[in-house]
Amino acid sequence: MATKASRSAARLMISPAVLLLLGWMLVPLCLTLYFSFLRYNLLQIGATPFAGWENYYWFVTDPSFKAAIQNTLVLVGGVLAITTIGGLFAAILLDRPMFGTGIIRIMVIAPFFVMPTVSALVWKNMFMNPVNGIFGRIATSLGFQPVDFFGQIPLASIIIIVSWTWLPFATLILLTALQSLDQEQLEAAEMDGAGWWSRFWFIMLPHLARAITVVILIQTIFLLSIFAEILVTTNGGPGTATTNLTYLIYVSSLLQFDVGMGSAGGVIAIILANIVAIFLMRMIGKNLDA
């Protein structure tokens, strides 16, 4: 993309895709904005009068809204912490030459290809069920009271399930980044008297900073909209213990048939997501242009 001619040619050729994407995003966005200002409930047939900020007001003052925001943050934060730290650990282990590396790598990556609903159901029925699940059986056979995962620690259980799905993603990105680290740098550090921990802290971690940024950014975007795992396991409960923002929007618009309220929630979610994105970019963006 050096010359003026090639730049304008590039713009011209990319424009259909950009226009298509723009339409794809703009039409639903505008519709959502429009609906969010209407009193529009599918149970009340008839007029959909303009409602002003009413939908927003009721959505935000609903007690479950505060819970949903909290749950969303805990869910995103928890999964991010587990996947980044666990992914770092797994990547370092996988980077070492060992027997059967190829097969182990494929096995590590496999969870990412399992559909969220399927993985959540497998976890729910085969692992976390207090009677039939493996964890329950192990606890019983050792003489302990089995944990009722979705009853006692519902949000933590969902964090575990989602982390299981996303750990491979983090591992994969961090592993490739680790493999691009110049071995001579590590050897130089070794000659300079750095032990394993110093080599990790002063050489590997700075090298991985960019990859970690990418992992956090991409995962945050996807984790803000976690839905399937909640729907098939806890349905947002008990109470609102596992209701996140996405699930709350689903409840308003599809369980209470209040399209206006749901749209207002959607708009709030978009705004929040953008605030988080800007915040993240600011905080770690300097890693990206280094």
Added chain:
Amino acid sequence: MGQIQLKQVSKSFGDVEVIPPLDLQIEDGEFVVFVGPSGCGKSTLLRLIAGLEDVTSGSIDIDGDDATAVPPAKRGLAMVFQSYALYPHMSVRKNIAFPLKMAKMDKSEVDKRVANAASVLNLTDYIDRRPSQLSGGQRQRVAIGRAIVREPAAFLFDEPLSNLDAALRVGMRLEISELHKRLDTTMIYVTHDQVEAMTMADKIVVLQAGVIEQVGSPLDLYRTPRNKFVAGFIGSPKMNFIEGAEGQKHGAHAIGIRPEHIDVGNSGPWKGVVGVAEHLGSDTFFHIHDTGLADPLTVRASGEVAFSYGDTIHLTPREDRIHKFDERGIRIA
């Protein structure tokens, strides 16, 4: 102190023996150059001394103590890598200070030593830059700075100048030689450039396929190469080898004569046709064909000798500078 002794050291990667058992003695304060063609095991030998590779058999003594099982950090050696291996996210200052920081040295002492190294290496103006903002020669100096602050027993250099352009290489060559004179520390220097070897070394170790062919001072190697390999490797342009009748006349299987030991003129025992002439200004190298000896035969003449392509030329070898070799390529005294 920096005396290093290799005793029957060998190295294999899997089934491949890269270095058969060899002995080598490096004295304190010496500038030793390992030289040899690509893939002959120079880097491997250096890494064995550094401790970055384990020896397959044999032992390495540093200052009289067995260091074979000592980890690299504890050997008291500093290495400069071919790729420099600077830490990209640290400033020049932090790069140079890194080994001292790892040694948990006092902050004020670290600052003093870093400032000192930076001024010795002319890096003071760049001290807060990142390695990516430096030129090749400056990066090279940072790598050397990182090595000298530790005041190691010996420096190990693995082809440190091969990424630099020709002019800078000559400059850095001098700087490293000067550094050696000033610090008076043992240096082991790997290169495949025989000019670097000749100009810098106190002692040259010529390697071929992991085997030490000869050890000696640059002039020793130049005057009395032990075999044809060393004779051909040291000196530029290469020595001429002549087999057959001319060899028999001297009672040898083959004789060798360096281009600079053949005089050109309009009379002489050998005769040939001038091919390509390489004019360097001070010298001219003629490639001579149809001599019936070696093809082509290279001779050096002073820069202003005028022979042109296709001319007939007469050559006189200096008898006392003829090297004689037997069938196995070993020098006959």
